[in-house]
Amino acid sequence: MSVLKSILAGFAAMAVGLFFMGVGRQISARLQRRVGPPLWQPYVDVIKCFARKSTSHHFIMDLGSMMGLAGLVAAATLLPVAGWLPFPSGGPLIVILYLMPIGYLGMAMGVSASGNPLAAIGIGRALTLMVGYEVPFAILLLSIVAAFNTSLLSVMAQVQSGGLGTWNAVRMPLGFIAALIAMQAMLAEKPFDAMIAPAEIASGPMVELGGKFLGMAFLQHAVSIYVVTGLVVNMFLGGAASVPVFFLKQLVLFSLTMGVNGIFARFRIEQATAFLWLSAGSLALVQLVLNLILY
C-alpha cells in the first residue's frame, strides 16, 4: 500500500511541478508583455521529449540522468503535503536536504560524461552556487531546531497550525526572508541563473541533453520546484490543513520567485555566492542567535 502511495506521491510531484512551471512561464510572458504558452505546455514538452530520438555518449550519462531524477523523486516522497505522507517518515528535513544533492550530483555526473566543456563549466557554477544557498538554508534548519527542537517537517507544520500568528514567517521574519532568497537560488531563477546562462554557456548542464534526457531534466526541475516550495511552506508558512491549500501556498511562493526572475538581471557566480552568504546567510545567522536566546 505504501509503495502505491509513494508512486502516487512521485507522480503528483511531477504533475504539480509541471503545472507550476506552466504558471511560471505565463508570469514571465506577462511581465514581458507577451501572450505566453498555454498552461499545459510543459506537459506537452515533456511528452514530446520522451517521444523523440536522443543521443548519449556513454551509459554513465544515462545512469547519471536517472540518478538525477530519482534523488529528487525520493526527496518528494518524504515531503509532507498538508500532513499527508506516503509512509510514516515524519518528513525528515535533514534527509531531504541530503537527498536533493544526489539529484544534482547525478545530473552533474551524467552531463560530465558527455564530455562537453560548457556542461562542466555550468556544473562548476551550479555547485559553487549550491554552497551559496545550502549554507543559509542549513542555518535556517538550525534556527528551527533551536526554537522547537525538531527537524521533522510534519512537526514543524503542526507547531504553526494555530493560525497566522503562529506561522514561522511571522515569528521568525528574518529567517523567512533568508529562506525566500535561498529559494530563489535553489530554483536557479534570476538573478541566480549563471549556471544555465543560455547566451553564455549554451544552457550549461543541459547543452548535450536531447530527447528523453532533456525530458528527464525538465521533470527534475519540476520536482525540485515542488520540493523546495514545499519545504518553505512546511517550515515557514504553517503547512496547510488541506492539500489544495498547500498547493496554493506553494504556487504563491513560486509566483513570487518567477516575478523576481522577471525583473532582475544575472549575477556572476562569485557575486551570487557572496550575495547569498552576506544577505541570506547573515539574516539566517542572526535568526539563529535570536532563537538561541529567545527559546
Place this chain on the structure above:
Amino acid sequence: MNALLLPLLALPAIGIVSLLLFRRARVLQWLLFLLAAGALVATAALLYGRWELSAGLSLGVATLGFRNTPLGWLFFAFSSGLTLFIALFSLSYNDRRHSSGVAPLWMILLAATMGIFFAGDWIAFLVAWEIMGWTSFFIIAHGRESSFRASIYYYTLSLIGTAALLAALFTVWRLTGTLDLDGSLAALAALWTAQPGAVTLVALLLAVSFLAKSALGPFFMWPALAHAEAPDDFSAYLSGVMIKYGLFALVRLVLPLFGPAYAGATVQGTPVFLYILGWIGGLTAVWGTLLAVRENDMKRMMAYSTVSNMGYILVALSVNTVFGVAAALFHIFNHMIFKGTIFLSLAAVKYRTGERQLHRLGGLAYRMPVTFFAFLIGIIAAAGIPPMSGFASKWMVIQSLFSRRMLLLAVPVLFASTASFMYLYRGLHGIYLGQLSPRFRDVRPAPPLQMLAMLLLMLAVYAVGTFPGLALLPIRDALAGLQEVIGAGGVGSQIPVTLGTIMGVSSRINLTTVSFVFLGSFIGVLVLYLLGKRRSRVEWLDTYTAGEDPAEWNMTPEQYHYAYRFYEPFEKMINPLLERLSLERAYESLARSFRRLSGSVARALSGGGAGVAVALLALAVILIVGVAR
C-alpha cells in the same frame, strides 16, 4: 604467551625475517603481508569478548603492559578489516614496476598499531607510538627524494607530538605515582578540585600530541604532503587507519579526564577545554574543505578531505556524551571504509596511468568502470548522501550537537559538508569523466585482485549505509563500559539504535527505508527511461559547439577537457582569505629563525673554541640536576 602478545612479537619478527630473506622475491614479502593481515583479523575474532585478557612484556627496566579493552578491540577490529582489503590490493599493486618494498616495515607498523590500541600502561603506549612514528617515516620516504622531504615534515610533527606525550607522561607519573592507564586517568579525573591546573596541563599536552597526529587545527598540512608522497596503496592505510590514532587516543586518554568528576567551568554543558577543541575541529573541517577545493593534485585533494573529516570527528567528541562519542566512532569507521575505497581507486588510476594531476587525466571511467564505481560510491559516502554510509554518521554528529544546543558549532560543520560536494565532484569529473585523452585510449581495467578489493569495500560502504546497525551495534556494545567514564549522564547517555534505525534528538531516522526509497525511485525512473524512445551512442568529440567542428580548429580531447582551475570564480573569492591566514608562512619564518639559531650555535661551537661548548654542556648538566632534584 597469549593471543594478545603473540601478534605483537610475531609480526615484527616476520617482518625482519622477510626483509632479510626475501630481498629479491618481493612478491613473497607482500604475500606474507597479506597473511599477516589475515592473521590480525583472526586475532580480532579470537579476542572478542575476552576482556579479562592482559599481557606483560618485561624489558628489564620496565614492563610493557597490554590489556584487551572493548574500545581498543573495536579500533583493532575495524582497522584490521581495512588492512586486509588493502593487503589484497597491495599484493597486485606491488608488481615489478610499482613495488615500493615497504611490506616488512608495514608489518612492524601493524604490530605498533596493535600496541597503541591495546596499551595498558603509559610506557607501552609511548613505545608503540614511537615505533609507529619511525616505521611510517621510512614507509612514506620509501627511497625517493621528494617523498623524503614530505617524510621529514611528517616526522618533525611526530617529534613535537612525542615530546608533548613524554612531558604528559612525566606529569602524570608525578601527579599520580602510577603509570597504569586506567588507574592514572581515574586518579587524574579525581584531581579536578585539588589541582585543576595540573590536570589541564596534562590534557593540553596530550591534546597537542594527538591533534598533531590527526592533522587537526594548526597541524592540518602534513597529510597533503605525506598522503601524496607515500606509496599509493599505503596512502589508503595512512588515511584510513593511521590518522585515526590521535582520535583513538583522545577517546582513550583525554575524554576520561572530563568525566562526571569534572568540576571546572563548562560552556553549554561541555567542559571549556573540550568546547575549544570542538571549535578547532569545526574550523579544521572548513579549512580542509577550502584547501581541497582549489587543489589540482588528486591525492593531495583527498588528503585535505581527510583533514576536514577529522574536524567533524573532533566536533562530535567535543560534545562529551556517549552519543557524541558513538557518532565520532561511527564516522571514524565510515571514513575508514569510504576513504579507503577512494584512495584504492586513485591508486588503481595511478597504477595504470602514472598521473596525479587532475587536468592531465580524464575520461578514465570509460576504460576502468569498476575503479570509477569505487570512486563514485566512495564520494557519495564522503559527501554524506544517503543511501551510502557517511550520511548516518554525519547525521549523528549533527544530532549530538543538537543534544547540547551547540548549534553555532553546527554551522561550520554544515558548511564543510556542503562545500565538500565541490571538490568531490571535481575529482569525479577531472579523473573519470569528461574527455578521454588519446594517451589513455588503450588503458586496461584495473587487475582482478585490485578490483576485488575495491568491490568488497564498495559492498561494505553500501551495506553500512543501508544497515547502520552493522557498525553501530558493536560501537554501542564497546561504549557500554564507558558510560561511567564519559561526560555527564542524562542527555545522550544512551545510543538507541537497531539494525536500521537511529534515534536522535530532533528526529529518528530509518536508513533502511531511506535506502529503499531511493532504490524504488530509481526503479521508477528507470521505467520512465525505458518508456522513452531509444537513444543512440555518439563519440565524445561529437558535442554541441555552435556548428563548429573541434577538429577544424585543432582542438584535441585534452584541450577540450575542462578540469584545470575548475572553480576559478570560487578560488577568486577564497584565495585572499586563505593567503592572509596562511599558517605555512608563519611556520616558514619559524623555521628560518631556527636555522639562524642552529647556524650561530654551530659557528660558535666550531669557531669560538671549546669554551662555548663547555659552557653549554655545563648549562645542560645544571638544568638536568636542577629538574631531577
